[in-house]
Amino acid sequence: MNIMSEAAVEKALDKKMNDISYKMIGKDVSVYYGDKRALYDVNLNVRENTVTALIGPSGCGKSTFLRTLNRMNDTIEGCRVTGRITLDTDDIYDPNIDVVELRARVGMVFQKPNPFPKSIYENVAYGPRIHGLAKAKADMDGIVESSLQKAGLWNEVKDRLHEGGTGLSGGQQQRLCIARAVAVSPEVILMDEPCSALDPIATAKVEELIHELRANFTIVIVTHSMQQAARVSQRTAMFHLGNLVEENDTDKMFTNPDDQRTQDYIMGRFG
Amino acid sequence: MSISFLLLIVAIIGVAGYLIGSWRANALAGGKLSSLHSRPGYYGSYVAVWSMLPAVVVLLVWIVASPIYISSTVRAGFPEEVKATSQAEQNLGYNMISAIARGLRVLAPEEREAIFKDGSTARTVLAGKGVPLAADPAPYMLTSADSLNRMSQASSTFLAIVVVLTALAGAVFSYRVIAPKFRARNRVEGVMLVGLIAASSIAILTTVGIVASMLTEAVHFFNRVPAWEFFFGTVWDPRFAAAGSTDSSGQFGLIPLLAGTLYIGFVAMLVAVPVGLFAAIYMSEYASRHVRSVAKPLLEVLAGIPTIVYGFFALVTVGPFLRDLSAQLSGLVTGDYSNFIQAQSVLTAGFVMGIMLIPYVSSLSDDIITAVPRALRDGSLGLGATRSETIKRVILPAALPGIVGALLMTASRAVGETMIVVLAAGVAARIQINPFEPMTTVTVKIVSQLTGDLEFTSPQTLVAFALGITLFVITLCLNIYALYIVRKYREQYE
Numbered sequence: 001m002n003i004m005s006e007a008a009v010e011k012a013l014d015k016k017m018n019d020i021s022y023k024m025i026g027k028d029v030s031v032y033y034g035d036k037r038a039l040y041d042v043n044l045n046v047r048e049n050t051v052t053a054l055i056g057p058s059g060c061g062k063s064t065f066l067r068t069l070n071r072m073n074d075t076i077e078g079c080r081v082t083g084r085i086t087l088d089t090d091d092i093y094d095p096n097i098d099v100v101e102l103r104a105r106v107g108m109v110f111q112k113p114n115p116f117p118k119s120i121y122e123n124v125a126y127g128p129r130i131h132g133l134a135k136a137k138a139d140m141d142g143i144v145e146s147s148l149q150k151a152g153l154w155n156e157v158k159d160r161l162h163e164g165g166t167g168l169s170g171g172q173q174q175r176l177c178i179a180r181a182v183a184v185s186p187e188v189i190l191m192d193e194p195c196s197a198l199d200p201i202a203t204a205k206v207e208e209l210i211h212e213l214r215a216n217f218t219i220v221i222v223t224h225s226m227q228q229a230a231r232v233s234q235r236t237a238m239f240h241l242g243n244l245v246e247e248n249d250t251d252k253m254f255t256n257p258d259d260q261r262t263q264d265y266i267m268g269r270f271g
Numbered sequence: 272m273s274i275s276f277l278l279l280i281v282a283i284i285g286v287a288g289y290l291i292g293s294w295r296a297n298a299l300a301g302g303k304l305s306s307l308h309s310r311p312g313y314y315g316s317y318v319a320v321w322s323m324l325p326a327v328v329v330l331l332v333w334i335v336a337s338p339i340y341i342s343s344t345v346r347a348g349f350p351e352e353v354k355a356t357s358q359a360e361q362n363l364g365y366n367m368i369s370a371i372a373r374g375l376r377v378l379a380p381e382e383r384e385a386i387f388k389d390g391s392t393a394r395t396v397l398a399g400k401g402v403p404l405a406a407d408p409a410p411y412m413l414t415s416a417d418s419l420n421r422m423s424q425a426s427s428t429f430l431a432i433v434v435v436l437t438a439l440a441g442a443v444f445s446y447r448v449i450a451p452k453f454r455a456r457n458r459v460e461g462v463m464l465v466g467l468i469a470a471s472s473i474a475i476l477t478t479v480g481i482v483a484s485m486l487t488e489a490v491h492f493f494n495r496v497p498a499w500e501f502f503f504g505t506v507w508d509p510r511f512a513a514a515g516s517t518d519s520s521g522q523f524g525l526i527p528l529l530a531g532t533l534y535i536g537f538v539a540m541l542v543a544v545p546v547g548l549f550a551a552i553y554m555s556e557y558a559s560r561h562v563r564s565v566a567k568p569l570l571e572v573l574a575g576i577p578t579i580v581y582g583f584f585a586l587v588t589v590g591p592f593l594r595d596l597s598a599q600l601s602g603l604v605t606g607d608y609s610n611f612i613q614a615q616s617v618l619t620a621g622f623v624m625g626i627m628l629i630p631y632v633s634s635l636s637d638d639i640i641t642a643v644p645r646a647l648r649d650g651s652l653g654l655g656a657t658r659s660e661t662i663k664r665v666i667l668p669a670a671l672p673g674i675v676g677a678l679l680m681t682a683s684r685a686v687g688e689t690m691i692v693v694l695a696a697g698v699a700a701r702i703q704i705n706p707f708e709p710m711t712t713v714t715v716k717i718v719s720q721l722t723g724d725l726e727f728t729s730p731q732t733l734v735a736f737a738l739g740i741t742l743f744v745i746t747l748c749l750n751i752y753a754l755y756i757v758r759k760y761r762e763q764y765e
Contacts, residue, residue: 070653072649072652072653075648075649075652077559077560100655100656100657101655102655103652103653103654103655104654104655105655107653107654107655108649108653108654110646110649110650110653112646114644114646114647114649114650115650116647116650116651116665116669117647117668117669118668126651126654126656126664126665127654127655127656130654130655130656130657130660130664131655177650180650180654181653181654184654184655
């Protein structure tokens with residue numbers, strides 16, 4: 001990690017936010033599971049080096065939208081996506097795009113920690129290895145160490161890199177999964193309720209980590225916790241019944257939202 | 272009164288008992304069902320159980336005991352000179368008496384009297400009624416048969432009375448017990464529990480019984496042939512022709528049979544494991560739901576084909592095909608059209624057995640691969656791994672212990688398989704490594720040692736039990752080890 005004071009980082013990031021650059025642009029995105037329509041013409045842009053939180057009641061389509069961003073929906077049988085999503089300038093649903101390369105650029109962290117039944121080292125090295133990112137063993141060691149450091153896990157596991165990844169605690173497992181995603185050096189990291197299976201202390205650690213990762217990555221996070229969205233994100237998008245209700249600065253969203261439904265949801269009147 | 276009629280009466284008493292019992296419980300409750308301990312049906316069931324169960328037990332005991340009693344009484348009535356003869360002769364005599372008794376029951380009274388006046392006509396008269404006799408009956412046999420008939424008549428009448436009385440007594444007793452606080456449900460469920468336990472212990476006890484009987488016969492064998500000669504002998508030459516004569520000690524070396532068994536099993540696994548595993552990977556990872564719903568049952572149909580059909584297939588199709596193919600090949604290469612693959616060979620048997628094992632491998636591995644959590648798949652795909660990388664690097668390693676377990680179970684089937692090798696492997700017990708030559712297996716030798724007219728006292732037949740117990744121990748060990756591995760693997764995800 002760069003040696004920069006936290007204040008300096010914030011300042012640099014805020015400056016970046018002022019001249020808005022969009023990392024991913026979703027235009028008229030609709031998703032169908034078989035005959036059932038799950039998303040209705042969503043237009044949502046993801047800003048670079050920003051944490052964008054997707055909120056909304058269960059079944060509102062926020063996870064579905066997240067999974068369209070790296071085409072994880074392809075693995076679900078009967079799922080169909082229409083509309084246009086671009087990463088930088090590439091249409092990710094273009095038939096010429098290699099989904100494998102896309103997922104290397106847009107990584108994902110899942111709801112439940114899912115380390116592979118391999119050692120900690122092998123878990124992190126998995127991505128770089130399949131993408132051929134490291135030539136020599138020393139390169140790989142470097143990638144593993146820096147990834148674990150970015151995930152804030154290095155100090156806890158450096159003495160037992162070759163023990164099983166499934167033996168870690170839930171919070172450590174989730175940070176291992178983040179390290180695993182970071183190791184491929186993606187441009188965007190998608191997180192699908194990454195803290196829902198964790199206790200409050202582990203959650204705090206992961207949230208802190210998300211905050212730091214923002215410097216190097218663009219992050220989209222689905223969460224059920226309003227507080228979490230408010231703590232970690234700069235932009236928030238509210239989904240309801242498959243529609244994007246509102247997308248705004250997080251501060252504005254939680255103090256003075258434009259839409260009545262957002263207000264009601266945040267106040268806990270439904271959902 | 273016939274047994275089935277008796278059972279019908281008991282059943283009627285039982286049903287009546289059920290109805291009366293529930294009615295009585297309802298009456299006691301007086302419309303307030305909550306004042307009863309159990310629901311009325313349980314009181315009815317309680318009465319029904321008491322009416323039927325003791326009566327049926329009495330019936331069963333009687334059916335077993337009464338012929339024994341009658342037989343010993345009849346034999347006691349034999350004339351002294353018959354009693355002096357050997358046990359086998361007495362048995363013959365008794366069998367004839369029961370035949371005559373059966374015949375006497377269907378004769379008209381005047382025919383009966385004719386037989387009793389002149390015993391020599393008995394054979395023809397009875398033959399006319401469809402009861403053939405081996406010889407002309409001795410005079411004492413007719414009277415014995417008559418008394419046998421009288422006794423069994425009395426026995427069945429008595430039985431009917433006792434059973435019906437038992438049923439009624441049970442019904443009355445249980446009816447009187449009914450009271451609101453009586454715990455009928457617990458009693459009825461207790462009876463059900465005992466029934467369930469009995470059902471499951473039948474399977475276990477049968478296994479124990481089979482093993483015990485194999486063990487005792489195997490011990491007889493090892494009394495005649497030293498164990499080390501059996502387990503470490505390299506020559507299998509049981510000398511069938513000499514069986515029964517004094518110097519009949521053949522050589523019973525297990526090694527050639529075991530070698531054949533393992534060799535053929537190995538060839539079978541060579542066929543079954545790759546094909547089955549690839550089929551499983553396709554089914555679980557690549558096939559769409561439509562393909563899967565059609566192809567998986569079709570593949571499992573293979574498992575339902577009787578193994579004798581596979582043996583057939585090996586004998587009339589695969590064996591001759593391989594033989595002719597090898598003849599053509601050697602003709603092309605050397606100009607000499609002689610086959611180098613025998614019709615009955617390790618290859619034929621192993622190949623066909625491998626085909627038979629494919630569905631076991633694929634079905635078991637498919638279940639195990641499907642059980643790998645979806646989260647692992649997503650995790651790998653989400654990192655940009657391709658499907659095949661995900662399978663090779665994440666799913667198969669995670670599923671490996673389970674797959675190994677499945678393969679061990681399949682191997683134990685291969686070792687115990689009989690019909691295919693009987694038809695396709697040959698009978699020559701020898702140790703060699705050419706897969707194109709016939710070899711034989713433990714199971715083939717068990718079949719050939721037991722099919723024949725030898726009595727069960729010579730080592731030639733007793734060796735089958737030693738072979739059987741060896742085979743049993745091998746497959747048991749494989750299965751236990753496989754279960755151990757599979758269990759250990761399951762714990763990882765629960």
